[in-house]
Amino acid sequence: MRIGAMLGDISRSLFKRPVTERYPFERRPTPGRLRGLVTFDPARCTGCKICVRDCPARAVELLVVDKATKRFVMRFHTDRCTYCAQCVVSCNFDALGMSHEQWELAALSREPFALLLGRPEDVEALLNPPSPVPSPVATPTVSPA
Ligand code: SF4
Numbered sequence: 636m637r638i639g640a641m642l643g644d645i646s647r648s649l650f651k652r653p654v655t656e657r658y659p660f661e662r663r664p665t666p667g668r669l670r671g672l673v674t675f676d677p678a679r680c681t682g683c684k685i686c687v688r689d690c691p692a693r694a695v696e697l698l699v700v701d702k703a704t705k706r707f708v709m710r711f712h713t714d715r716c717t718y719c720a721q722c723v724v725s726c727n728f729d730a731l732g733m734s735h736e737q738w739e740l741a742a743l744s745r746e747p748f749a750l751l752l753g754r755p756e757d758v759e760a761l762l763n764p765p766s767p768v769p770s771p772v773a774t775p776t777v778s779p780a
């Protein structure tokens with residue numbers, strides 16, 4: 636680069652505001668087409684598992700709470716997901732989407748990367764299954780001497 640052109644750039648830069656964004660203190664609105672966290676609408680899910688079959692990263696699992704009443708919970712592995720949107724395209728029932736607002740997914744440990752998506756009561760039922768009813772203990776009989 637010629638010295639004259641370089642001096643011109645330097646002098647122009649002296650009077651310009653920096654273009655660096657002050658993230659995370661200031662956040663710009665994200666574009667509507669940004670592919671962020673996968674969203675799941677359990678009311679639309681039929682349990683067909685096409686999303687599980689088509690996901691190239693094995694990032695989704697469908698957990699069955701009650702098949703008869705179509706109660707399903709999606710286990711979503713954000714650390715495996717490549718955000719390709721194949722699961723969204725494959726779902727014929729519009730049960731999956733991608734949030735353009737939830738995209739800040741970094742974490743310091745692996746635990747936050749496995750999400751359970753679904754109705755709160757169904758997630759609770761999976762996390763804390765009802766304990767089995769204990770079978771009655773037979774009372775020993777004492778035979779007379
Ligand atoms: S493809 Fe859609 S309807 Fe089928 S299991 Fe996945 S989310 Fe549910």
Ligand code: SF4
Pocket residue numbers: 673689690691692693694695715716717718719720721722723
């Ligand atoms: S966006 Fe792609 S990688 Fe992520 S869960 Fe859906 S199909 Fe799998």
